[in-house]
Amino acid sequence: MTDALSRTYGDGCAIAHALDLVGERWALLVVRELLLGPKRFSDLQAGVPNARPNMLAQRLRDLEGTGLVRRRKLGPPARAQVYELTERGQELEPILLALGDWGRRSPLMSRDARIGTDSLLLALKTHFDPGRWRGAPAVYGVELDDDVFTVRAGDELVIQRGEPADPDATIRADPDNFRAVFVTGQQRELDLTGDEDAVRRLVAAVT
Template structure:
């Protein structure tokens, strides 16, 4: 068995990197921020991570008290992974790291964005000023995934699950929705092509697409 590497440094930040600094570890945490997942679900969200590496990262995170395993009762009877309360405290770290990374001039804009990554990016980029005066509920449908979102002035909440009587429903794959929000792709064109389907208040949909402006790129000197 490989010896776990450590910075052997008394700094708390260095110790944090001992816990979540291995490749894929923090992305495993990202994948669990919206709720528990089976190993196969984690593999789907992190397709570039080999099964062996993913299993190793899960074991390390479990040993550190960041992730725990739980077996669902019958008829599901499957094993899931979820964040501990302490593990969930990493959400603001990931949010801030994501916002910092979004300012990188070298960020690859054409790389695919998974469903959970896109949803978490909404939490990261939400601009309360852009939502001023908006009171609306939404359901986002991306493949088999459903998310309910509530916007109330400066407040934004989004979580996994279907919405009850939303003002608008948006159905698209994650790359298409990301293109509408972050790349300025026209909604009308996406509707004509069938890449996006909406139900309910179209004006509320158009407003939703403006709530997540990207920060200005960092100036490198």
């Protein structure tokens, strides 16, 4: 038994074993923070600010030990160490999106609590309805504070961390306004460049 599985339910059920792997506190939130691409430890801390640094480091070690996360050094000039999901870890994406969809319908969920930028972009994936998408596929740059994402919409919604090469439109907003427009369907002013109709089509497909 690996150190990561030193605590186990001791139950032969596959659901119990899955919880052995990712059921510890903060584990799934670490996975959430890595779904859209690699992050440095400091960026992970920003994404889960209520996790103590030593607890976050332990969860990362646990997830490495179970083969869900790996460390990688970036090449020059950055030379930083980042954490990223393995292929096995990436398989958790539809599970987390389904869990998020289930959670958002809870009457007990706080609607005023802080939500990070990665969570906002994942909420788009949860809400996106391909049946409401109209027109040709579109590529968007989304800039929320210091975070930049590429969003590709069409038959599905694909989101990655990083700047797109040639977006149809770029959306710049603070997280609160972005959440209001794209998650709760409110009217807010956004800083847009490019094809405004493409932005309206995205709003229509997620709200």
